[in-house]
Amino acid sequence: xxxxxxxxxxxxxxxxxxxxxxxxxxxxxxxxxxxxxxxxxxxxxxxxxxxxxxxxxxxxxxxxxxxxxxxxxxxxxxxxxxxxxxxxxxxxxxxxxxxxxxxxxxxxxxxxxxxxxxxxxxxxxxxxxxxxxxxxxxxxxxxxxxxxxxxxxxxxxxxxxxxxxxxxxxxxxxxxxxxxxxxxxxxxxxxxxxxxxxxxxxxxxxxxxxxxxxxxxxxxxxxxxxxxxxxxxxxxxxxxxxxxxxxxxxxxxxxxxxxxxxxxxxxxxxxxxxxxxxxxxxx
Numbered sequence: 001x002x003x004x005x006x007x008x009x010x011x012x013x014x015x016x017x018x019x020x021x022x023x024x025x026x027x028x029x030x031x032x033x034x035x036x037x038x039x040x041x042x043x044x045x046x047x048x049x050x051x052x053x054x055x056x057x058x059x060x061x062x063x064x065x066x067x068x069x070x071x072x073x074x075x076x077x078x079x080x081x082x083x084x085x086x087x088x089x090x091x092x093x094x095x096x097x098x099x100x101x102x103x104x105x106x107x108x109x110x111x112x113x114x115x116x117x118x119x120x121x122x123x124x125x126x127x128x129x130x131x132x133x134x135x136x137x138x139x140x141x142x143x144x145x146x147x148x149x150x151x152x153x154x155x156x157x158x159x160x161x162x163x164x165x166x167x168x169x170x171x172x173x174x175x176x177x178x179x180x181x182x183x184x185x186x187x188x189x190x191x192x193x194x195x196x197x198x199x200x201x202x203x204x205x206x207x208x209x210x211x212x213x214x215x216x217x218x219x220x221x222x223x224x225x226x227x228x229x230x231x232x233x234x235x236x237x238x239x240x241x242x243x244x245x246x247x248x249x250x251x252x253x254x255x256x257x258x259x260x261x262x263x264x265x266x267x268x269x270x271x272x273x274x275x276x277x278x279x280x281x282x283x
Contacts, residue, residue: 007035008037012202012248014186016176018103031186034279039069112277146249182204203235
């Protein structure tokens with residue numbers, strides 16, 4: 001057996017702006033990081049590929065992107081993995097299957113770690129970005145990732161948003177602009193360990209997502225709104241395309257256990273996580 005593991009990602013800011021035609025019209029930007037939850041792919045002697053998921057597919061953590069990264073890596077099976085080539089091939093494979101998506105999932109899974117990506121047309125550029133160690137530790141301690149148990153279909157959500165964008169909907173255009181600008185605030189906050197800026201960036205993303213499609217947040221609100229109202233959660237965001245799957249909740253330091261208990265009581269699954277620094281690994 002040959003085995004590959006490809007990590008999943010958490011998108012902090014900029015998601016949606018990595019898709020065409022936005023990447024051609026304005027250029028996109030995303031800040032994300034990979035976590036120690038993986039898609040595992042194994043190739044048997046008969047050539048059959050079998051996949052295993054640490055987190056359910058449709059979670060909003062980029063499972064389909066990681067799956068295609070693992071699949072491409074198994075097919076190429078290089079002694080030295082050309083990560084950027086694998087990322088792009090995985091993106092092309094997903095697009096050819098009829099799934100409208102951006103490039104952040106494949107590139108994050110292939111490269112691993114914290115990433116700041118620029119998307120200009122069909123070009124992906126990894127920009128210099130190194131969060132402060134203290135900011136990384138703070139985020140690791142205070143950011144809860146939880147699966148709502150609600151399944152979503154990102155393709156349907158994508159089509160609705162992009163059809164409005166292409167028709168010139170000013171609210172969608174302004175929302176996407178706000179999402180991209182939030183990446184700059186997020187980068188500044190993490191690099192200088194200015195935690196109020198991380199909170200500000202997440203709140204800006206939430207506000208902008210409501211502008212492009214309020215239904216993205218609707219399945220989460222009955223659980224998260226009460227936590228926000230009592231300041232147990234300082235900021236949050238739907239992961240991936242939203243409307244189900246996972247959410248990331250940035251907790252008040254004194255309320256972490258309370259939030260975990262509330263989420264569990266609501267039937268949500270807490271995903272215990274740590275950072276992945278390695279990206280795709282061929283075993």
